[in-house]
Amino acid sequence: MSLFRTELRRLAKRRFTRWMTAGGLLVLVLVAVGMFLSNQKIGPDQLAEARRAADQQHQxxxxxxxxERANCERAKAAGENVDYYxxxxxxxxPPPRESIEEQWFLPxxxxxxxxxxEMLIPLAGILGMVGFVVGASFVGAEWNTGGMMNLLLWRPKRLTVLLTKLGALLTGLLALALPATAAWFGSMWLVANLRGTTEGMTSGTWQSFLIGGLRGIVLALVAATVGFALASLGRHTAMALGGxxxxxxxxxIGLGILLSMAQVRFPEAWLLPTYAIAWMTKKVTLQDWQACNATYTGECEPATLDITWQHSSVLFTVGIVLFLGAALWTMRRRDIT
Amino acid sequence: MRVEAGQVHGFLGPNGSGKTTTLRTLLGLIRPDGGRMAILGHEVPDRLDQVAPQVGAIVESPQFFPHFTARDTLSLLAGAGDLPEQRVDEVLELVGLRDRAGERVKTYSLGMKQRLAVASALLKNPRLLILDEPANGLDPGGIREMRTLMRNLSEAGMTVVLSSHILGEIQLICDSVTIISLGRRVAFGPVDEVLAQHSSGAVRVRLEAVTDLPVAATALTRAGVRVTANDDHLMLAGVDKPATVTRILAEQGLYVSELAPIAVDLESVFLELTATAPVPGQHRQVDQSVRVDGTAPSAPAGGGWGA
Incomplete structure (x- = not known):
């Protein structure tokens, strides 16, 4: 327990941790401020303004x-051969007034x-990025500066040391991610109240959002674990960041181009971000526009492939087992020089 | 290699002979491929976790996270070892870093980092202290302080294993030594015994009258002593008892003004045992030192420093 507490202290004391955390939170604040400034509450004034704008465009x-009709009639009378009339x-x-919708002119x-x-995705992305680089640096810098060797002279059980460090990292990230997610819920709720609407919320919607928030936190924890494991494998922060x-x-980019050139069906199914988005949104439906699934009305529908959060969870589990397993194995087997 | 409890033991060898590898293996950082090791009666590496709290060590150059202060560095180690914070202040005082403890390690000189490394090793108040090149980067005053510290720790009952290339220091501090070459032991035992075993029995003789030196040389050579004549003195080799020399010369009516056994120092014994003494015009390569299986060191192949 003393080692765990010490590693938590070490994590919190690191300048890189503090800067990355501050940077991540600052980005979230900027997004929230941007949301506040770029949205407006719709009231009678805004509706009236939209109606005026729609009328004006109709006129x-x-x-x-x-x-144009006058020009057309003039051209016909002059015997000009104009094929664009x-x-x-x-x-x-002119189009009927109803075809110009007032909602187009609403702010x-x-x-x-x-x-x-959707706003939970940038939150998860930023938390995941902070988790990845802080996780990589936390163990990478220890290897790089000899701190790990010093620590092993005190606590020779290598796996215990590495897993305790990882535990401290994930605890620290959780301590950041939970309040950050709660603050994100609060700030977006505030933005909606002041610059939008919170109507239509049900307990089911709240439950779905809460689960979405948890998914984001899990994604950040996975990213942190992978960054930590990669840096530990390479014994340098650069290993994870370079990776x-x-x-x-x-x-x-490269694989995407290659798969497109090879005309592989659903190339996005081979790309990691698809699985991250599928994890957050529960399902991503990929479409193959070069295929035709005829409907009974005779229309061509593209072939589709659903990537679900279950697929993503399998991928994340396999990734963690592979990378963390390799990091633990090398920690146990390789000499500390 | 055997180190008696409470002693200061010197662990010597040329560059690349395996000192640091031995210490790393002992401390569980390198996996041994055979043999048996025990620290304080516990077999290692199997029971290293039991013995680690009693062993303080620095291995090779001191390395610390550069952005932490010395106090933070020691405080985190103390936390990992479940030691009271008060111990941090004690060791900072002991190694002379008290007033600079709040500065980041990256601002430290090599000598200050070395002091911090020694402080980290002393933090546990260990029964066994293993120090690899502790005097590296220290100023003369620091070296003397380190020597005194080692002595005091030893007198307080701590066993100290010291690896160093400053052989004069080792000779002054250590009770016993182990000398290795290319991973094999070439000498071990109390410092005095190792020196005595490799003493050449050389004696310097001066007479009242320099003109009597040729007569004295002849008499001694006749008695079986190897003599090298110099302008104002004779150097004798293979002399078991200096008294024999005075007797032979007295019989010739020659009177000795100085009869001084030439003491060997650890450096000359080390160079002789490891066959690493510099040879004019040759550039010794790192792995050119004596093998205990009797193989002579290979001839220099050129290159090396200054080549």
Whole structure:
């Protein structure tokens, strides 16, 4: 227990941890402020303004149609051969007023029930990134500066030391992620109250959002564990960060291009972010537009592939078992030099 | 290698001979491929976790997280070892870092980092202290303080194993030594015994009259003593008892003004045992030292420092 407490202290004392945490929280604050500034509450004034704008656009359309019809009739009378006008100039008519919807002219508003689920994705992304780099640096810097060797001279049980460090990291991340998620719920609720609407919330919606928040925290914990394991494997923070960049460049861009060139069906199914989004949104439906599933009305529907959160959970579990298992194995077997 | 409790033991060997590897293996950092090791009566590495709280060690150059202060560094180690915070202040005082304890380690000189490393090893108040090159980077005053500290710790009952290349220090501090070459032991035992075993029995003789030196050389050579004549003195080798020399010379009516046995020091014994003494015009390579299986060190192949 003393080792666990010490590792928690070490984690909190590290400058990198503090800067990354502050940076992550700052980004979240900026997103929340941006949401506040870019949304407005819809009231009678906004509705009236939208109606005015729709009327104005309709009138412009009417003017334009009348002008074009006049031009058409003039051209026909002059015997000009203009093929961009219809045979009968009377066909040039303005759109009906109803086709210009007033809601198009409403300012952006934050509908908590409709949009908060999506807003959990940036939260999970930022927490995951903070978890990954702090996790990698926490153990990578220890290896790099000789701190791990010093610690092993005090606590020679290597696996206990590594797992205790990981436990401290995940506890620390949880201590950050839980209040951050709660604050995110609160701030978005506030934005919705002041610059949108919170109508239509039911206990089922709340439950779904809470589960979404938990998914985000789990994703951050997974990212932290993978970063920690990679840095421990390479005994350097750069191993994890380099690995992440390599995956992003080679995996996301390179593999994406390669799969497209090879005309693989559903290339997104091979890319990691698809699984992260599927984890957060429960399901991602991929579409293959080069396939035709004919409907009874004769339309062509693209072939689809559903990536569900269960697929993602299997992938994350396999990733953790592989990377953490390798890190533990090397910790046990490799000499400390 | 055997170290008696309460002694200060020197562990010596040329670069690359395996000192640090031996210490790392002993401390569980490197997996042994054979043999048997025990610390304070406990077989290691199997029971290292039981014995680790009683062993303080620094291995090779001191390495610490550069952005933590010395106090933070020691405090975290004390926390990991379940030691009271008060112990941190004690060891900071002991190694002379009390007034600089609040500064980041990255601002420390090598000598200050070395002091911090010794402090971290002393934190547990161990029964066995293993120090690899503890005087590395220390100023002369620091070396003397370190020597005094080792002596005091030993007198307080702590066993100290010291690896160093400053052989004059080792000779002053240590009760016993182990010398290795290419991973094998070439000498061990109390310092005095090791020196005596490798003493050449050399004696320097001066006479009242320098003009009598040739006569004295002839008499001694006739008695079976190897003599090297110098301008104002004779160097004798293979002399068991200096009294024999005075007797032979007295019989010739020659009177000795100085008869001094030439004492060997640890450095010369080390160089002789490991065959690492510099040879003019040759560049010794790192692994060129004596093998205990009798194989002579291979001839220098050129290159090396200054080549």
């Amino acid at each position: 412009e359309q009417v003017r334009w149609a009348e002008q 219809p045979a009968d100039c009377a066909e040039i008519t 952006s508003t934050f509908d908590f029930r409709k949009s908060f689920g 992440a960049i390599a995956v992003m460049v080679v995996g996301q």
